[in-house]
Amino acid sequence: MHAKTVSGLTTQRKKSMFQAAQTAEKCTSPTECVPSVATTEDARSSQKSKNSRLGFPKRSPHPLTDLSDALCSQRTSPCLMDNVIDSQRTKSTENPGAIGVANPKESPLAHIGIDLLGGDLASLAHLLATLHALYSEISTPFCLTVFAHPDMTSSIEAFKVANEIKRLEVVETREVIDMDEDPLHAIRKKRGASMCLGMELLKNKQLDALISTGNTGALIASAKLHLPMLKGISRAALITLLPTRKEPVAVIDVGANIQCTPEHLVHFAQMGLAYQKSRGIAEPKIGLLNIGTEEKKGRLELRETYKLLQSFSGFAGNVEGKEVFSGKIHVLVTDGFTGNVFLKTAEGISAFILETLHNNKKLLPFSGPLLRRLEQELYSAEYPGAILCGVDGIILKCHGDAEPEALKCSVEGALKLIEENFLNKIKTELISD
Amino acid sequence: MHAKTVSGLTTQRKKSMFQAAQTAEKCTSPTECVPSVATTEDARSSQKSKNSRLGFPKRSPHPLTDLSDALCSQRTSPCLMDNVIDSQRTKSTENPGAIGVANPKESPLAHIGIDLLGGDLASLAHLLATLHALYSEISTPFCLTVFAHPDMTSSIEAFKVANEIKRLEVVETREVIDMDEDPLHAIRKKRGASMCLGMELLKNKQLDALISTGNTGALIASAKLHLPMLKGISRAALITLLPTRKEPVAVIDVGANIQCTPEHLVHFAQMGLAYQKSRGIAEPKIGLLNIGTEEKKGRLELRETYKLLQSFSGFAGNVEGKEVFSGKIHVLVTDGFTGNVFLKTAEGISAFILETLHNNKKLLPFSGPLLRRLEQELYSAEYPGAILCGVDGIILKCHGDAEPEALKCSVEGALKLIEENFLNKIKTELISD
Numbered sequence: 019m020h021a022k023t024v025s026g027l028t029t030q031r032k033k034s035m036f037q038a039a040q041t042a043e044k045c046t047s048p049t050e051c052v053p054s055v056a057t058t059e060d061a062r063s064s065q066k067s068k069n070s071r072l073g074f075p076k077r078s079p080h081p082l083t084d085l086s087d088a089l090c091s092q093r094t095s096p097c098l099m100d101n102v103i104d105s106q107r108t109k110s111t112e113n114p115g116a117i118g119v120a121n122p123k124e125s126p127l128a129h130i131g132i133d134l135l136g137g138d139l140a141s142l143a144h145l146l147a148t149l150h151a152l153y154s155e156i157s158t159p160f161c162l163t164v165f166a167h168p169d170m171t172s173s174i175e176a177f178k179v180a181n182e183i184k185r186l187e188v189v190e191t192r193e194v195i196d197m198d199e200d201p202l203h204a205i206r207k208k209r210g211a212s213m214c215l216g217m218e219l220l221k222n223k224q225l226d227a228l229i230s231t232g233n234t235g236a237l238i239a240s241a242k243l244h245l246p247m248l249k250g251i252s253r254a255a256l257i258t259l260l261p262t263r264k265e266p267v268a269v270i271d272v273g274a275n276i277q278c279t280p281e282h283l284v285h286f287a288q289m290g291l292a293y294q295k296s297r298g299i300a301e302p303k304i305g306l307l308n309i310g311t312e313e314k315k316g317r318l319e320l321r322e323t324y325k326l327l328q329s330f331s332g333f334a335g336n337v338e339g340k341e342v343f344s345g346k347i348h349v350l351v352t353d354g355f356t357g358n359v360f361l362k363t364a365e366g367i368s369a370f371i372l373e374t375l376h377n378n379k380k381l382l383p384f385s386g387p388l389l390r391r392l393e394q395e396l397y398s399a400e401y402p403g404a405i406l407c408g409v410d411g412i413i414l415k416c417h418g419d420a421e422p423e424a425l426k427c428s429v430e431g432a433l434k435l436i437e438e439n440f441l442n443k444i445k446t447e448l449i450s451d
Numbered sequence: 452m453h454a455k456t457v458s459g460l461t462t463q464r465k466k467s468m469f470q471a472a473q474t475a476e477k478c479t480s481p482t483e484c485v486p487s488v489a490t491t492e493d494a495r496s497s498q499k500s501k502n503s504r505l506g507f508p509k510r511s512p513h514p515l516t517d518l519s520d521a522l523c524s525q526r527t528s529p530c531l532m533d534n535v536i537d538s539q540r541t542k543s544t545e546n547p548g549a550i551g552v553a554n555p556k557e558s559p560l561a562h563i564g565i566d567l568l569g570g571d572l573a574s575l576a577h578l579l580a581t582l583h584a585l586y587s588e589i590s591t592p593f594c595l596t597v598f599a600h601p602d603m604t605s606s607i608e609a610f611k612v613a614n615e616i617k618r619l620e621v622v623e624t625r626e627v628i629d630m631d632e633d634p635l636h637a638i639r640k641k642r643g644a645s646m647c648l649g650m651e652l653l654k655n656k657q658l659d660a661l662i663s664t665g666n667t668g669a670l671i672a673s674a675k676l677h678l679p680m681l682k683g684i685s686r687a688a689l690i691t692l693l694p695t696r697k698e699p700v701a702v703i704d705v706g707a708n709i710q711c712t713p714e715h716l717v718h719f720a721q722m723g724l725a726y727q728k729s730r731g732i733a734e735p736k737i738g739l740l741n742i743g744t745e746e747k748k749g750r751l752e753l754r755e756t757y758k759l760l761q762s763f764s765g766f767a768g769n770v771e772g773k774e775v776f777s778g779k780i781h782v783l784v785t786d787g788f789t790g791n792v793f794l795k796t797a798e799g800i801s802a803f804i805l806e807t808l809h810n811n812k813k814l815l816p817f818s819g820p821l822l823r824r825l826e827q828e829l830y831s832a833e834y835p836g837a838i839l840c841g842v843d844g845i846i847l848k849c850h851g852d853a854e855p856e857a858l859k860c861s862v863e864g865a866l867k868l869i870e871e872n873f874l875n876k877i878k879t880e881l882i883s884d
Contacts, residue, residue: 198745263803273742276750309706309791312631317709317788339792340799355750358742359772359789363796366773370696371804 127185128436129161130429131225135194135212136232138418142170146177151422153183158433161185163225165212167192189215194232197418201235205243213237217244220411227412227432229403231420237413238274238406245409248289248448253282254408255354256415257293260364264345268293268302271354272361272404273415278353280322287327289407290349292447296440304330305337305347307356312336323351339363402431412441560618561869562594563862564658568627568645569665571851575603579610584855585862586616593866594618596658598645600625622648627665630851634668638676646670650677653844660845660865662836664853670846671707671839678842681722683881686715687841688787689848690726693797697778701726701735704787705794705837706848711786713755720760722840723782725880729873735781737763738770740789745769756784772796835864845874 168190193211195204213232219225221244230237255271270286287304294302308316327333334347403416416428601623626644628637646665652658654677663670688704703719720737727735741749760766767780836849849861
């Protein structure tokens with residue numbers, strides 16, 4: 019095993035273990051890289067160039083990104099990542115420092131990054147249990163990068179050997195952004211944190227999707243720092259699917275923006291529409307989450323949003339929490355505070371009901387199939403996590419306490435988004451909107 | 452039947468039908484009354500006096516009651532109610548115009564008013580179905596006043612005769628406050644509306660509790676206009692019980708105030724504590740509904756409220772929607788917008804799960820007992836409706852689309868609050884807090 023630590027980051031290299039698989043699936047062996055500083059423009063061109071270098075980027079300007087604006091002073095800072103994992107998609111090269119980023123067309127396998135270090139359950143046991151769930155339950159082949167404390171590496175290595183796992187790489191880091199850290203402060207000070215490293219890999223197309231259980235605010239701030247916004251969108255928002263009596267409803271925002279203007283909410287509606295259209299729903303209906311169906315209900319920003327949304331052909335008016343599950347709307351628009359309460363309440367009462375049912379199983383000893391069907395219906399759409407919509411990259415945010423089973427669903431969800439070309443579809447929908 | 456219409460209000464009188472029952476239970480026959488104007492002070496003294504007159508009251512000053520302040524111009528307006536139903540608690544008298552308001556000690560039966568006219572389901576069929584549920588399922592004797600359009604009276608009368616119902620009176624009115632009406636405008640212009648008439652009866656102690664399915668904003672505005680606030684409370688708030696894995700949690704506010712200051716939220720915490728103590732919980736735990744448990748989470752007003760609540764011995768910090776149902780807290784403090792979304796989401800997903808279970812019953816044909824147990828656990832605490840806490844009267848707000856079964860539970864809930872002397876207990880707790 020070859021490990022090298024610079025500025026809190028150690029790159030894990032496992033040439034011998036990966037070469038066979040990488041050759042077979044065009045995920046070639048990792049190569050050496052040297053410290054470098056790259057601009058955003060460099061990063062953008064990396065998809066075409068096989069010789070671009072990894073580094074902390076300059077940020078591209080985004081309209082209304084107050085969060086990103088606060089980070090502007092960091093845009094020309096030198097990169098602290100002087101050694102990072104080489105993508106399994108990169109071409110093998112004998113030239114240290116040159117990282118060849120493969121053209122996606124040459125890389126048939128999707129490459130997922132999963133960062134559990136900042137989550138509530140972060141531990142070696144949790145990481146290993148997650149890996150076990152991923153490799154035992156997902157049949158589709160994929161490349162995986164996990165982020166781990168150096169102390170965890172030998173155990174992960176042992177897991178790989180014991181289970182004959184291929185296409186799994188580890189990015190070591192001692193830096194983690196905690197749940198209660200101020201997002202802006204954290205991403206400024208902890209550039210070697212797992213979340214930031216993952217975003218860097220995503221930006222440079224060395225990952226196709228990044229999954230995180232960490233600090234939501236830091237994830238969003240980091241995404242806005244690294245990735246351009248989608249055209250016409252001023253705020254990134256978290257979107258998630260929830261089951262209803264008919265089609266799953268896409269709820270946006272479920273936690274990215276605790277306060278929103280009517281314009282933000284309209285952008286959320288546009289993204290929600292684009293997302294549902296990309297899922298094959300021809301004419302999605304939009305509802306505005308409120309405390310009554312009447313136009314005058316709710317806070318001022320909701321009343322103004324109502325007026326703005328009336329120009330949308332799919333606008334079905336205000337919707338109350340109890341009506342969402344009827345399936346009459348496909349997109350539920352709300353600010354991130356209310357949406358988060360909505361989502362977590364739905365989860366909380368679902369878990370409570372399932373527990374009540376389990377506790378009363380003595381009333382019906384053979385109720386297992388009924389409960390399993392219920393759990394399946396409740397959780398199939400929800401578990402993949404929330405998609406951070408509005409930035410040019412696939413980022414999935416899972417709960418801080420996501421269990422291995424939920425994370426397995428999240429990886430499956432990410433693979434599906436990649437396979438179905440989600441990002442291009444949503445860009446097309448937003449342009450044609 | 453004697454009916455008289457003045458200013459949109461008809462008082463329904465049924466001397467012959469009521470006399471036997473009223474005599475037996477000290478609910479004596481109704482008497483004539485004349486138009487009058489009374490001040491709030493008059494109204495307050497009416498409990499002691501047997502000769503006070505009904506009328507539209509002056510309002511007592513309440514700190515921070517912006518809603519009430521907007522109504523100040525109405526405080527000396529003459530009463531439009533020139534004929535109202537006589538309470539079954541009143542003493543019989545031959546002197547028209549003099550209404551004897553009985554001392555509560557002389558009235559062993561609780562007197563409930565129920566106003567369904569402003570609800571989403573308002574119809575004769577709904578009213579009759581509700582009466583059927585009340586009289587067939589509640590064994591405790593009580594006096595009831597319902598509000599009805601004159602067209603409904605003959606059918607209600609027929610129902611009474613057919614079912615040998617006693618102690619049921621009808622207040623006729625053609626005025627109703629609709630769901631989408633501006634609350635302040637409505638209670639100014641529609642003083643003969645069912646809701647306002649009910650509040651008048653409550654103020655004059657002719658009702659012990661009022662139940663309404665109507666416009667929430669108008670109900671609150673009307674309550675604040677007619678009734679004094681409880682000591683130390685600046686805003687009335689809706690409180691409701693929801694089931695958890697342990698004791699039911701009291702959620703406050705679930706819809707009265709869509710925007711709140713930290714001071715309002717602290718008052719809600721005080722009322723929630725008092726309510727749970729009045730229910731027998733010695734040391735209730737308080738949680739602040741937020742999108743994370745960390746102190747810095749959420750909007751500014753929540754972060755400030757967190758600091759203020761730290762001086763409360765029972766403060767358990769921020770609580771997420773999914774944690775509420777664990778039962779670790781007894782009082783959940785939130786603004787009325789978020790609380791309403793929380794409540795309706797919990798109801799919506801519960802109904803969805805129950806429907807999913809019913810739809811999958813073929814998996815387990817004899818799952819009826821399990822489902823019934825679940826429904827019982829889910830709805831037993833929830834159905835009585837929300838209590839409007841903070842004003843000096845017992846007012847229960849049910850959903851606009853409350854079904855007869857829910858309304859039956861609400862009447863049972865009101866009877867329990869009266870029997871257990873809820874209002875005095877909460878006053879005592881607030882004073883000793």
